[in-house]
Amino acid sequence: MTETVWLSVAPQKTELVSFYQMEDRAAPALDRTKNMMVHWGGGHLDPKFLPQRAIDVDNRKRKLGHLFMVNGFLCVTEKAASVLRQFDLGSGGLYPLELVRYDGVTPVDGFFWALNFGSKKNALAMEESRSVDGPYGNGNCTPELWVKDDDFAVTRAALDGPDIWGDERVEDSFFVSPRLGQALHKAGLAKVFHLMRCRII
Numbered sequence: 001m002t003e004t005v006w007l008s009v010a011p012q013k014t015e016l017v018s019f020y021q022m023e024d025r026a027a028p029a030l031d032r033t034k035n036m037m038v039h040w041g042g043g044h045l046d047p048k049f050l051p052q053r054a055i056d057v058d059n060r061k062r063k064l065g066h067l068f069m070v071n072g073f074l075c076v077t078e079k080a081a082s083v084l085r086q087f088d089l090g091s092g093g094l095y096p097l098e099l100v101r102y103d104g105v106t107p108v109d110g111f112f113w114a115l116n117f118g119s120k121k122n123a124l125a126m127e128e129s130r131s132v133d134g135p136y137g138n139g140n141c142t143p144e145l146w147v148k149d150d151d152f153a154v155t156r157a158a159l160d161g162p163d164i165w166g167d168e169r170v171e172d173s174f175f176v177s178p179r180l181g182q183a184l185h186k187a188g189l190a191k192v193f194h195l196m197r198c199r200i201i
Helices: 029-040 078-084 178-186
Strands: 006-008 020-022 053-056 067-070 073-077 093-100 112-116 164-167 174-176 195-197
Touching: 006 178, 020 067, 029 073, 073 078, 078 112, 078 178, 174 178, 178 195
Parallel strands: 053 093
Antiparallel strands: 006 174, 006 195, 020 053, 067 073, 073 112, 093 112, 164 174
C-alpha cells in the first residue's frame, strides 16, 4: 500500500449530503455554487467562503458520517480531522464548523471542521485511465459513477508534494497520497472517503 495513490469520488456521493444549511455570511447563492464546484475539484478557497456555522433545518437529528457535506462543501468530524491534521494539507487546512439544532441555538455535540484543499497537481494519465467521462472542451474529465479500483492512472508526479490535492484535469474528485490513504484505511475511514486505488505509471 506504500506506493498506492488513491482517488476519492466523495464529492459525487449523495449519501454525504447532510440536512444542515450554512449561514451565508460571505457570498451570494450563485457565487457559493461556483465556490462549491471549485471545492469539488480539490481547489483552494478563501476560508471565509467555507461553512462556518450551519443549522439542522429539517430537525432530523440524524447522526453525521465522519465525512459529510454542508451545501456541497466537504466537512469532517473530529475522528477524520485527527487523521488529516497529521499530514501535509498544502495551503489548505481544517476550519472550525459550528453545527446547531433546528432552534438555531442548541449546539450539536462534538467538534466539526470544514475541509479546505490547498494544492493542485498535474499527474493524471488520462490516456491510460478507464471509466473517464471526458475529456471535455476544457480538457478536463470526471470519474464515471461506476469507477473502480485501478481504473484511474497517475504519473509518479502524484507522489510529490501535499498528501491531499485536486488534479488540474479532474473534476468532482480529489486524490490522497499513499501515506494518508494508509492512515485512512487504518482508521476505518477508507469507505467513508470513497477511496479508489490508482495505478502509478
